[in-house]
Amino acid sequence: MQLAPGIHRLGDDRVAFLLVVADDGLTLVDAGLPGHRRDLRRALRALGRSEADVCGIVLTHGDVDHIGFAEALRRDHGVPVYVHGADAARTRGDEAAPSTATPPWRPGAALGFIATMLTKGGRTRRVAQVRTVVDGDVLPLPGAPTIVAMPGHSPGSIAVLLPEHRVVAVGDALTTRHVLTGDEQPQLAPFTDDPAAAAASLDRLAALDADVVVPGHGTVGRGTPRALVEAIRA
Numbered sequence: 001m002q003l004a005p006g007i008h009r010l011g012d013d014r015v016a017f018l019l020v021v022a023d024d025g026l027t028l029v030d031a032g033l034p035g036h037r038r039d040l041r042r043a044l045r046a047l048g049r050s051e052a053d054v055c056g057i058v059l060t061h062g063d064v065d066h067i068g069f070a071e072a073l074r075r076d077h078g079v080p081v082y083v084h085g086a087d088a089a090r091t092r093g094d095e096a097a098p099s100t101a102t103p104p105w106r107p108g109a110a111l112g113f114i115a116t117m118l119t120k121g122g123r124t125r126r127v128a129q130v131r132t133v134v135d136g137d138v139l140p141l142p143g144a145p146t147i148v149a150m151p152g153h154s155p156g157s158i159a160v161l162l163p164e165h166r167v168v169a170v171g172d173a174l175t176t177r178h179v180l181t182g183d184e185q186p187q188l189a190p191f192t193d194d195p196a197a198a199a200a201s202l203d204r205l206a207a208l209d210a211d212v213v214v215p216g217h218g219t220v221g222r223g224t225p226r227a228l229v230e231a232i233r234a
């Protein structure tokens with residue numbers, strides 16, 4: 001799905017990631033599940049590009065459903081993988097995500113998510129080497145990804161603003177589809193380490209200048225980040 005000229009959302013509403021297409025190369029924001037590499041390759045073929053054109057992968061955080069094929073591209077093509085320093089250990093597999101209270105769930109939605117995890121899954125390879133980023137960094141990659149720290153879902157959760165495209169990818173800083181209940185009301189994502197911090201981080205998102213908000217799970221938000229944040233808080 002093309003969200004804006006040069007911005008493609010790959011995967012689906014259950015698990016999504018972004019591809020930025022520019023003349024001088026490609027940027028990925030998140031890397032889905034391992035099996036999403038096939039979806040990526042199919043999209044690249046359709047665009048007349050290849051994995052070798054990927055200049056970098058920016059991870060919104062270090063959870064398994066966001067780092068899927070990152071190690072494969074790093075290993076096979078030397079693609080650098082960027083993540084906030086506070087999630088670097090989780091991304092490398094040196095540290096597990098803390099267990100959170102069991103979120104609410106409904107069988108249909110939960111089974112759908114589990115089915116995606118199984119069909120796109122396989123063994124997630126942790127990323128052996130990462131480059132760390134901090135709040136305010138503008139990465140030397142197509143789309144000039146700008147890092148906005150959004151601690152809460154995990155300590156190193158970030159939003160990635162693509163200023164030229166007026167698109168912001170928020171990972172699991174919020175969701176528009178609860179993966180376990182299917183509820184499509186905008187809300188904080190399940191499995192959030194620190195809900196109070198995640199709620200406070202929404203102020204940072206609300207201040208961003210963009211027209212499209214792309215969560216890791218759920219439909220794309222058309223409208224300003226502020227409007228989406230207000231919908232969560234309403």
Ligand SMILES: [Zn+2]
Nearest residue numbers: 063065172216
């Ligand atoms: Zn997720």
